[in-house]
Amino acid sequence: MMKRLLITGAAGGLGTMARKRLSHLAETLRLSDIVPMGEAAPNEEHVVCDLADGAAVEELVKGCDGIIHLGGVSVEKSYDLIEAGNIRGVYNLYEAARLHGLPRIVFASSNHTIGFYPQSQRLTADMPTRPDGWYGISKVYGEAVAHMYHEKFGQETAILRIGSCFEKPVDRRMMATWLSYDDFVSLMERVFTVPKLGCATIWGASANTCGWWDNSHIGWLGWKPKDDSEVYRAEVEALPPRPADAPDVLYQGGKFTADPVFRD
Ligand code: NAI
Ligand code: 15L
Numbered sequence: 001m002m003k004r005l006l007i008t009g010a011a012g013g014l015g016t017m018a019r020k021r022l023s024h025l026a027e028t029l030r031l032s033d034i035v036p037m038g039e040a041a042p043n044e045e046h047v048v049c050d051l052a053d054g055a056a057v058e059e060l061v062k063g064c065d066g067i068i069h070l071g072g073v074s075v076e077k078s079y080d081l082i083e084a085g086n087i088r089g090v091y092n093l094y095e096a097a098r099l100h101g102l103p104r105i106v107f108a109s110s111n112h113t114i115g116f117y118p119q120s121q122r123l124t125a126d127m128p129t130r131p132d133g134w135y136g137i138s139k140v141y142g143e144a145v146a147h148m149y150h151e152k153f154g155q156e157t158a159i160l161r162i163g164s165c166f167e168k169p170v171d172r173r174m175m176a177t178w179l180s181y182d183d184f185v186s187l188m189e190r191v192f193t194v195p196k197l198g199c200a201t202i203w204g205a206s207a208n209t210c211g212w213w214d215n216s217h218i219g220w221l222g223w224k225p226k227d228d229s230e231v232y233r234a235e236v237e238a239l240p241p242r243p244a245d246a247p248d249v250l251y252q253g254g255k256f257t258a259d260p261v262f263r264d
Contacts, residue, residue: 002027003026004028004045004064004065004066005025005028005065006032006067007022007030007032007068008033008060009070009072009108010032010033010037010046010070011036013166015037018070018185018188019037021185022185023041025066025188028045029044030047030063032048032060034050034071047060052088057092057095058096061096066105067097067106068105069090071089072090074135076256076259077134079262082134083138086139087138090145091145093105094146094149098149102154102156104197106188107142107143109139109160109161109162109201110135110161111177114127114130114136115131115136115254115256116132117251122213124213125201125215126201129143132253146199147199158200159201160187161203161213162179163176163213164177165178165179165180166178167181168180168235169232172237172249173249174229175208177252180225180226183225186226190221194220200221202218202221205225206225206226206227208228208229209228
């Protein structure tokens with residue numbers, strides 16, 4: 001069991017779930033976000049700070065022996081917002097980790113690093129990235145930071161390319177990209193107990209029958225996702241049909257591939 005596990009982005013969708021479901025991993029959960037996170041449970045420490053603030057992030061990381069980095073901009077936004085949360089934020093986090101004992105990190109990357117691949121293609125983790133916007137580019141950058149800090153300093157990171165981590169799949173694309181909360185939790189348990197993690201890229205998807213991503217390279221991790229989106233098939237197929245040329249039908253990144261470059 002870890003002494004102190006930091007979860008950034010703790011006020012967000014995934015952070016709120018992780019806070020409830022991962023308290024068994026550490027004696028203390030240090031939770032952080034740019035907005036308040038509600039009342040602190042007895043085993044929680046709350047730190048409100050901007051990931052773009054280097055001094056604050058250094059203080060935040062000090063004393064932690066694991067980090068689940070969920071904080072930052074999570075959809076396509078203006079470059080300036082993405083730069084603060086996801087570019088400078090990741091720089092600050094990895095520098096703080098380097099200065100404070102290299103705690104193991106889970107980096108919440110995204111399927112939008114490869115969003116422009118067609119849905120007809122099956123992907124392995126070593127294929128070139130095809131980001132579908134500035135958000136996806138910021139995640140490609142974060143993955144590169146993780147690799148460089150591993151090669152140069154031995155920093156371990158689970159680069160988790162999350163598909164769609166929500167309670168259930170709500171459209172046809174999500175039948176392939178869905179990551180259940182239970183499978184997310186079992187993955188975090190493996191990441192923080194496996195003796196050697198290195199800097200592995202992991203597709204964050206459940207055992208979906210119609211999935212697109214090949215995780216056969218991470219057998220050593222011992223993660224066995226259990227859920228399959230097929231149980232929601234009838235619900236999803238009852239939705240109105242989508243045009244054959246819609247981005248959410250053509251591309252793995254779905255609608256993000258059609259987002260403009262937001263200027264403000
Ligand atoms: P979310 O948007 O609900 O949560 C992100 C949190 O980060 C928010 O609470 C926000 O206040 C905080 N944040 C934003 N900018 C910040 C800054 N400058 N400083 C400090 N905190 C800041 O997103 P969600 O869905 O919980 O996702 C968590 C992470 O997982 C994100 O990094 C996202 O990119 C990634 N991800 C999530 C997926 C999903 O299906 N939920 C899919 C792929 C990636
Ligand atoms: C993401 O990267 C987003 O953070 C999340 O909100 C979803 O849009 C997800 O990808 C997705 O592609 O479904």
